[in-house]
Amino acid sequence: MRGQEARDQAERKAAMATLAQSSGDDIVRLWNEAGLPSDAELLRGPETGLVTLRGRIGGGGAPFNVGEATVTRATVRLPTGQVGHCYALGRDKQKARLAAIADALWQDPARRTEVEAGLIAPLRSALTTAHEKRRAETAATKVDFFTMVRGED
Amino acid sequence: MYVAVKGGEAAIANAHSLLADRRRGDRSVPALRLDQIVEQLALGVDRVMSEGSLYDRELAALAIVQARGDMIEAIFLVRAYRTTLPRFGYSKPIDTANMLVERRVSATYKDLPGGQLLGPTFDYTHRLLDPELAAGADVAEPLLRETEAQAMPRVSAILAREGLIEPDGDMPQDHVPGDITREPLEFPMARDIRLQALSRGDEGFLLALGYSTQRGYARNHPFVGEIRIGEVELELDVPELPFAVPLGTVRVTECQMVNQFKGSAKAPPQFTRGYGLVFGQSERKAMAMALCDRALRAKELGEDVVAAAQDEEFVISHSDNVQATGFVEHLKLPHYVDFQAELDLVRRMRAEHDARENPPKGDEKREAAE
Incomplete structure (x- = not known):
């Protein structure tokens, strides 16, 4: 795979990860603010199904099945031809449809900057802020051990 | 009739x-x-x-x-x-070493990379009922402490460097993870299938069995190597995309139990392990699961099977509370015909019993009277 193609795939995957982790409400709000187009042909879904979550024995050993999670997916085609996909935890069908359209728009070189700046970047920044806050809250509960000095010396 | x-x-x-x-x-x-x-x-x-x-x-x-x-x-x-939903597939195995950790404690190492993070725990509370909560008092925002993001390797990886602990559980190279939602339970079963059953098993049942191992029924000297709770990313391989599609994050609780082991014909003296992994923040369940996982490995490690917690068929067959409640609770549904049949049978048996115990003595009585 050429370098550019690999970079594009990594960026597209990162955008999909951001969309999957964001709430449907945030996506709808930013979508309207950015004035992104939402007309697209639905090729599949939005439909809800199950994904079986796997862990590893001991954390890093052989895989085993832990249980299921609800996942909603959608596939859309833009009037310009790009096909976009979304798979996201939960049962939010509107979110899946919009995220699939966002994925399709992202693949259109003429639209990518608009999608990144108007939708993905603000969502990512909100997620990062939330993660940093969570990390700092957890860090405040870190145990600082100290040694009691006993005796004269 | x-x-x-x-x-x-x-x-x-x-x-x-x-x-x-x-x-x-x-x-x-x-x-x-x-x-x-x-x-x-x-x-x-x-x-x-x-x-x-x-x-x-x-x-x-x-x-x-x-x-x-x-x-x-x-x-x-x-x-x-x-059961009403179609299945899209099996996720890639989650990586608990890359968790956004919300709690992480070890009872075996004080100073471990990443440190001891208590998180939102009931531990060290006084278990006194709180009247302010009843009155609906406002709750302060939690404190923050700015820190660099630190790598938090699993404790098992630290112990492994010394070679004194067994590695993460492996299965043969070509082993496909079993799925109890697709295939009926068969005994003996592989450890991956046991873990799936334990992960959805009844917390109370597993807790009692785990407790029984501590009290001496299949004692295996456990230490909590590590408990960690937090969010992990989930990914799924799908045919329409050239990369694993990210699905979002799920919160899980992982427990690495470390158990003393004096060695046997099958394995040298070393620390052995039990593993627990459950959805959400459920550390009691994850710990109980890890204790049961280790106890159920008795045969694999060459230990004598002497206690309930080591008996795979007993533990796994009775760990599912939906199955258990279904079978227990069905007893209250109408059994009128079954009971009618039983009633007839008992009446007949009672009549035969009475006939045996008290044979007709009419003739003897008459003789005595005469």
């Missing part, structure tokens, strides 16, 4: 509308919203997700309300719902 009867439709319908009324309770009390349950009864929601074997907070909250807070009934509802 038994005559078949029909009936009860009206009674059943009225019972269900009475259930709906009692579930709602006093109408002057505001109705619960699902988001209140998700936010404020979060660990109950986690238990329903874990034992219902379905990660979906809102559905678990709905199940809790619908079941009036009866957890096993809620778990039953979630299990039933699961």
